Amino acid sequence: MAVSEADFRARARKALDDDNLQAALAQAKGGFVDKRADAILDLPAFEQLRERGRQIKDHTLEYLDTYLDEFEQNLNSAGGQLHYAADAESAREAVLRICREAHARQIIKAKTMAGEEVGLNEALEAEFETVESDLGEYIIQLAKEPPSHIIAPAVHKTRGEITELFDTHHHGRSGGPLRETPDLVNEARGVLREKFLGADIGISGANFLVADTGTITLVTNEGNADLSTSLPRVHIAIAGVEKLVPSMQEASSMLRLLARSATGQQITAYTTFITGARREDELDGPEELHVVLIDNGRSRMLGNDYREMLRCIRCGACMNHCPVYSAIGGHAYGWVYPGPMGAVLTPMFRGLDKSSDLPQACTLNGRCQTVCPVKIRLPHLIRQLRDDAFEQQITPATTRWGIRGWAWLARRPRLYTAVTGLAQRLMSRLGRGSVRRAPLAGAWTAGRDLPLPGRGGTFQQQWQARQRSGQDG
Amino acid sequence: MTDAASPTPRVGLFVTCLVDFFRPRVGFASVRLLESAGCDVEVPAGQTCCGQPAYNTGDLSDTRDIARRVIEAFAGYDYLVAPSGSCVGQIRQYPTLFDEGSEWRRRADELAGRSYEIMAFINDVLGITPPEQGFTGRVTYHDSCSGLRQLGIREQPRRLLGGNAGLEMVEMDERDTCCGFGGTFCVKYPDISTRMVDQKAESIERTGAETLLGGDLGCLMNIAGRMHRRGQPVKVRHAVEVLAGMADEPAIGEEEQ
Numbered sequence: 001m002a003v004s005e006a007d008f009r010a011r012a013r014k015a016l017d018d019d020n021l022q023a024a025l026a027q028a029k030g031g032f033v034d035k036r037a038d039a040i041l042d043l044p045a046f047e048q049l050r051e052r053g054r055q056i057k058d059h060t061l062e063y064l065d066t067y068l069d070e071f072e073q074n075l076n077s078a079g080g081q082l083h084y085a086a087d088a089e090s091a092r093e094a095v096l097r098i099c100r101e102a103h104a105r106q107i108i109k110a111k112t113m114a115g116e117e118v119g120l121n122e123a124l125e126a127e128f129e130t131v132e133s134d135l136g137e138y139i140i141q142l143a144k145e146p147p148s149h150i151i152a153p154a155v156h157k158t159r160g161e162i163t164e165l166f167d168t169h170h171h172g173r174s175g176g177p178l179r180e181t182p183d184l185v186n187e188a189r190g191v192l193r194e195k196f197l198g199a200d201i202g203i204s205g206a207n208f209l210v211a212d213t214g215t216i217t218l219v220t221n222e223g224n225a226d227l228s229t230s231l232p233r234v235h236i237a238i239a240g241v242e243k244l245v246p247s248m249q250e251a252s253s254m255l256r257l258l259a260r261s262a263t264g265q266q267i268t269a270y271t272t273f274i275t276g277a278r279r280e281d282e283l284d285g286p287e288e289l290h291v292v293l294i295d296n297g298r299s300r301m302l303g304n305d306y307r308e309m310l311r312c313i314r315c316g317a318c319m320n321h322c323p324v325y326s327a328i329g330g331h332a333y334g335w336v337y338p339g340p341m342g343a344v345l346t347p348m349f350r351g352l353d354k355s356s357d358l359p360q361a362c363t364l365n366g367r368c369q370t371v372c373p374v375k376i377r378l379p380h381l382i383r384q385l386r387d388d389a390f391e392q393q394i395t396p397a398t399t400r401w402g403i404r405g406w407a408w409l410a411r412r413p414r415l416y417t418a419v420t421g422l423a424q425r426l427m428s429r430l431g432r433g434s435v436r437r438a439p440l441a442g443a444w445t446a447g448r449d450l451p452l453p454g455r456g457g458t459f460q461q462q463w464q465a466r467q468r469s470g471q472d473g
Numbered sequence: 474m475t476d477a478a479s480p481t482p483r484v485g486l487f488v489t490c491l492v493d494f495f496r497p498r499v500g501f502a503s504v505r506l507l508e509s510a511g512c513d514v515e516v517p518a519g520q521t522c523c524g525q526p527a528y529n530t531g532d533l534s535d536t537r538d539i540a541r542r543v544i545e546a547f548a549g550y551d552y553l554v555a556p557s558g559s560c561v562g563q564i565r566q567y568p569t570l571f572d573e574g575s576e577w578r579r580r581a582d583e584l585a586g587r588s589y590e591i592m593a594f595i596n597d598v599l600g601i602t603p604p605e606q607g608f609t610g611r612v613t614y615h616d617s618c619s620g621l622r623q624l625g626i627r628e629q630p631r632r633l634l635g636g637n638a639g640l641e642m643v644e645m646d647e648r649d650t651c652c653g654f655g656g657t658f659c660v661k662y663p664d665i666s667t668r669m670v671d672q673k674a675e676s677i678e679r680t681g682a683e684t685l686l687g688g689d690l691g692c693l694m695n696i697a698g699r700m701h702r703r704g705q706p707v708k709v710r711h712a713v714e715v716l717a718g719m720a721d722e723p724a725i726g727e728e729e730q
């Protein structure tokens with residue numbers, strides 16, 4: 001899945017003008033926020049749980065190599081195999097190789113953001129019949145679009161659009177126009193059932209990897225991951241190295257945080273623990289189990305100032321509470337990770353020079369940080385990326401020199417007072433009250449009138465005049 | 474104050490560049506409010522801006538230079554007080570600009586510890602409610618993000634404004650959502666910013682309030698500018714104008730008399 005990284009502004013503009021998208025976003029926004037708020041009211045100790053989540057993640061990151069070894073050993077003894085992929089390409093190759101060796105023809109996929117991150121879908125679709133089993137993913141697969149949200153990939157689609165897609169691709173399977181959501185769900189279920197049964201390979205992500213048991217933890221609300229990972233002969237799980245947790249105890253704390261933060265549930269409808277491949281005395285499960293662990297820039301992050309971003313458990317709360325995301329949706333961000341977490345991760349994984357708008361397109365209002373279940377200081381990291389962009393001269397020269405020029409003036413108080421005094425005098429004569437247009441203020445007046453200063457001079461000028469005349473303020 | 478050395482707190486007013494330029498009366502209202510609360514108020518020379526535009530653009534070396542000037546200018550006052558949560562939030566960030574253990578770090582820490590947003594200062598530090606100013610009407614309040622999340626300012630302005638018996642406070646929906654100002658954000662991404670402030674304007678409209686109050690001029694100008702463009706007749710003021718009894722003058726973006 002590749003979306004162009006250039007032209008954030010153009011994509012944002014397009015998103016703002018897209019009525020369907022705006023309707024879908026408006027509907028989604030309140031739902032996520034309210035549900036999370038309610039779920040947290042039910043758990044007074046949520047703040048402590050967040051702190052514990054932060055600690056668990058920090059601890060695991062600190063001893064990542066130890067937990068990685070432990071996980072591998074336990075996975076092996078349960079009959080699974082670990083494949084380590086340094087970058088996106090080797091991750092794709094590892095998956096393709098397993099599929100080829102298993103003589104696969106049909107693949108069923110559960111949702112995996114790590115898979116999206118390494119561009120797995122395109123690579124698979126070129127060789128195998130590949131079907132997404134998560135309803136949202138399935139919808140955008142039909143629409144040939146990337147996900148626009150990390151837990152609700154088709155959140156940008158209205159029911160009308162989905163009906164149309166199904167009519168086109170299912171060849172009137174249900175007969176007649178579809179309108180209601182349950183009808184749509186049932187139809188997709190019918191189509192997907194056949195795919196589950198026919199698939200040789202099931203591919204999933206992983207929400208947590210438990211080191212001391214070698215267990216893969218998966219959460220869904222549709223049960224599709226259970227079918228994807230138990231019916232086919234081979235199960236491949238793909239995940240970033242930061243998904244490790246020490247033991248089941250930590251995994252369960254993280255699960256409590258994840259469900260509440262993501263969907264406002266106490267626990268997801270399906271929570272699956274997969275420990276190894278099918279054993280001799282077992283009746284079902286895959287014959288082979290592979291875990292493809294991807295680095296793809298993560299070990300670099302472990303050693304730099306963005307390490308805390310590796311605590312992210314991909315819950316989506318930051319984007320659900322982000323006013324910029326609510327205005328423009330996920331596609332405008334240009335890559336698989338949108339919203340505040342994407343504004344940090346995309347520059348990390350794809351390069352700051354290729355995604356320079358993302359950290360800038362943020363008001364630093366800080367709401368994301370207050371909801372992040374692992375307390376990532378998102379605004380801090382986003383602002384820090386601006387430091388990097390400034391230093392590496394990725395920030396446009398006009399902005400850099402503009403700000404330097406202004407700072408030069410701000411360091412010279414007498415001159416500053418004189419210059420701002422003059423500017424204010426000129427501006428106050430542009431009109432009375434507010435103006436619709438003003439020189440050099442085009443970006444402001446594009447959507448707003450400009451309130452003008454009054455005619456009495458700046459505060460400093462008025463204050464100094466009063467001091468001189470011995471008047472009290 | 475209980476400090477024996479200075480029974481009357483000596484307050485250095487940090488005017489903020491926006492108030493200085495666009496709405497000096499917020500500065501005078503601040504002086505009046507602080508004096509009536511028993512403070513000795515001065516406006517230290519040498520202040521310009523808190524450095525936030527440079528900081529949020531990633532220009533750390535200029536931010537550091539500006540921070541040093543503010544630290545120097547406000548040395549010796551009991552408090553730095555500003556009519557802006559955003560600027561005080563920035564001043565509280567100054568320590569991060571200097572190396573741990575350095576003299577500037579120590580001074581930055583020390584300044585951060587005595588810097589307050591004006592309404593939080595009056596309510597939390599002085600523990601005073603300004604006298605009734607006779608303001609009447611239906612009002613809604615915009616919580617600016619920096620004040621709200623960096624400084625925890627939410628109830629203080631409402632408590633202080635509550636001293637006006639005729640003031641009816643109606644809270645807006647989505648009251649903790651950003652208005653889309655974001656400093657340079659609003660001119661870097663005007664399309665997105667306009668959509669955000671539009672949603673804020675709609676929330677305000679639903680309250681039926683005649684007046685919008687808030688504690689940060691940047692947000693207030695953004696919202697006032699948008700409402701004016703939409704033809705929405707809501708008066709926008711900094712809350713200290715009401716608290717200082719100066720709300721009879723033209724609101725933000727209104728005709729001078």
Ligand code: SF4
Pocket residue numbers: 261311312313314315316317318319341371372373374375376378
């Ligand atoms: S950054 Fe925090 S809030 Fe955002 S997706 Fe990651 S864990 Fe969730």
